[in-house]
Amino acid sequence: MMFDHDALEAARDRLPDPAEDRPAEVDDALETGERIGFGEGEPLANVGYDEYPDDVLHPSAGDVLRVVANHELVTEHQDVADELGTSVSRAEKAAEHHGVELPSGGSFEVETATGTIDVPLADGPVHLDDCTDDPADDHRLMHHLTVICGMGVAEVVAFLERAVNDARGGDARYSVREGDVKDTLREMNLMNGATTAQRERERRRRGPEADELNRGRHTTTTVTPEFFEE
Amino acid sequence: MSDDAELFATTYRDPDEGDVIELPDGATTAVERVGDVEIGLPTLAVEVVGTGERAQYVILRNDADGDVCIPDGSNVLGVDGWTDSVYFAVPTEVYE
Structure with a gap:
């Protein structure tokens, strides 16, 4: 399966874009759904993030504050503040003025680290311990996400960040750049071009002079007063 | 019988939004x-003086540059030149 020539060729042709035809299971896995945090996943209120109040203390912010405070995912004051992109003290003051009851914070549900990520089209969960330190460097995982699942580079980034953070339980925040994923795909010969490390090695090999010459800024033109005389 | 109005004069020091x-x-x-x-940024003070009937207001702040929209019924308290902010007060009844 790792060397399915047709699948590798198709991936090479389209990356960094996603595959047009792929199993619905992959699209389902990429759905972010409702998540606590301003701009993260779907908003908890019944309006888009662009319609969230700039200032939760403003009189017009009451409706959004009420919906967020009563959302089933919201269990403490910090959740309300995170979703609205404000501080806890500001959210508490706003709730007082708007007459909104904030969740009591009585939930003792602790976000636990599972250490595994659910990857679509896989036989079972992927254990992070079985991957390289940075999962974006793991060739087997990258092969599965891009070649088997048909994800594009941006989708891989979004999927990995969410899945790895969920697997780690939220403490150590994992983030990855599109450039890192592209580097891995270039190492795997799934994308053309030199990796960042290869470019850096080449730059060092050629030395600073080559850099200067490449910039083409060594030409000097001297204009004397005679130049303007007819 | 006196028609003198009661004067209310006070200074709110370091009020928060x-x-x-x-x-x-x-x-x-x-x-x-x-x-x-x-010794750093001096303390914000909102000075108030008047004789009319008193009501409760919520202090809010906005950046002073550009057009500033404030809710109907608000009282503009003043501009803080140190932070380029406009402070205004909204009647608590607007929230109800």
Whole structure:
């Protein structure tokens, strides 16, 4: 399966874009759904993030504050503040003025680290311990996400960040750049071009002079007063 | 029988956004910074004086540059030149 020539060729042709035809299971896995945090996943209120109040203390912010405070995912004051992109003290003051009851914070549900990520089209969960330190460097995982699942580079980034953070339980925040994923795909010969490390090695090999010459800024033109005389 | 009105004059020192203050109807207000400039940003002070009927208001702040939209019924308290902010007060009844 790792060397399915047709699948590798198709991936090479389209990356960094996603595959047009792929199993619905992959699209389902990429759905972010409702998540606590301003701009993260779907908003908890019944309006888009662009319609969230700039200032939760403003009189017009009451409706959004009420919906967020009563959302089933919201269990403490910090959740309300995170979703609205404000501080806890500001959210508490706003709730007082708007007459909104904030969740009591009585939930003792602790976000636990599972250490595994659910990857679509896989036989079972992927254990992070079985991957390289940075999962974006793991060739087997990258092969599965891009070649088997048909994800594009941006989708891989979004999927990995969410899945790895969920697997780690939220403490150590994992983030990855599109450039890192592209580097891995270039190492795997799934994308053309030199990796960042290869470019850096080449730059060092050629030395600073080559850099200067490449910039083409060594030409000097001297204009004397005679130049303007007819 | 006296027709003298009761004067309400006070200074709210270092108020936070969202704090509730009392304002007389038709009050004269000013926003100032008081304290020693040498030891950092002086303390914000909102001075209020008036004789009208008093009501409760919520202090809010907005950046002073550009067009500033404030809710109907608000009283502009003044501009803080240290932070380029405009402070205004919204009647608590607007929230109900």
